[in-house]
Amino acid sequence: MNNLCADIGWQSYNKYGETLCGDNVEIVDAANGTKFIVLADGMGSGVKANILSKLTAKIVSTMMAAGLQVEDCVETIAATLPVCKERCVAYSTFTIIALHDNEEAEIIQYDNPGVILLRDGGHYEFPSQEVVIGGKKILKARVKLQENDVFIMMSDGCIHAGVGIELNFGWQREDIISYMETFYDVGFTAKSLNSILLEECYRLYGGEPGDDTTACTIRIRKREPMSLVVGPPSNRDDDQKMMSLFFSKEGKHIVCGGSTSTLVARYLGKKLESTLDFDDPEIPPIAKIEGVDLVTEGVITINKVLTYARDYLGENTMYMDWSSKRDGASQIARLLFEEATDINFYVGRAINPAHQNPDLPINFNIKMQLVDELADCLKKMGKRIKVSYF
């Protein structure tokens, strides 16, 4: 194992007027540490395509993760997929990327637009080998992974974007490569890179995609540990233990909560300096302690971070809010969502007597719930989370 990990983001636009998408992406972690990412594009559109692609993605990812060969998967798919009455074939194209121990990528492609690999700022053409399985031409490749490699998997909706509207022949793979190369060095997350690509497709289609359009971006990055402490321990005797565990961890340290920061300042023997900058009127100002990367208020700030996290996993409409602002919640969001890959939460269960006032919309149970929900959201973002209670 090395210290690399995969940051993955994917998104689909449905064909204009369809409520179901004919493309599907499945991500499965096999027991041996290999991660399988499958993008399948079912023939046609609507419910039929949706079933075809869902079955394909699910069958391939499950079988591969169980250690079976791609030949077995293809045979199973051919035998399982319902045959389309109009076209008399069962058909779904697919792209598989298997990341073995984050050291090597195995790329298996059947009829989707070729996977794009960006490396060191430019396009990197990797050699593929053609094999025929059950009459189907399948491309296989193996690539040693490097930090900052970006893989882009697409359905043909991407390269057909703008056909006959903005462009005569659609947005060809070469055009997509040069477009995405310009964003390589910015340091965007996989999710942001992927949105950039899909937004452009959507624009070229004039807001009415002529086909289901899906892309999945994988960015190979270094693992980045981070620790966040919120709340003093329920037993005062555990103060020292909690603090020494928290500060013994590698990576950046975030401290949330008034009494928690007082505890931290005392432990470090440093001054706690409050600021009066209200960058977001809803969020209390941050503070500073030498040796801590970020000091914020507790419940209100975490609550806002949770709102951002839910939105980031869903519609992602608040990105502009938190991606540049300087208030505590935005700063935590950037650190946890974009920078960190492994997050240790240290949650103290002391009850703040001042917060047990029925007039206030904050109390102990809410605080515990907020942390649990935030940890869940971060897991869904693909991060490794550990929560320790004190």
Added chain:
Amino acid sequence: MKITACVGSSCHLKGSRQVILKIQELIRENHLEDKVEFAGTFCMGKCQQGVCVDVDGVVHSVSPDTAADFFQKEVLAKI
């Protein structure tokens, strides 16, 4: 003179931001920048009385509505 206003969770919900903006404005209007040191602090442990504003060691309970009054009585009068 040193004034500290609480920016903890509870006081924040009770309007500490408005209180702070008001006090900052009054300090400017009265040209007291050299005489008054104004800072924020996390929870003072007296949330029931929030918004807590400490003037040279004495904690006062202030709300956005009473901020101007408070400034008159506790700051201007004693400077």
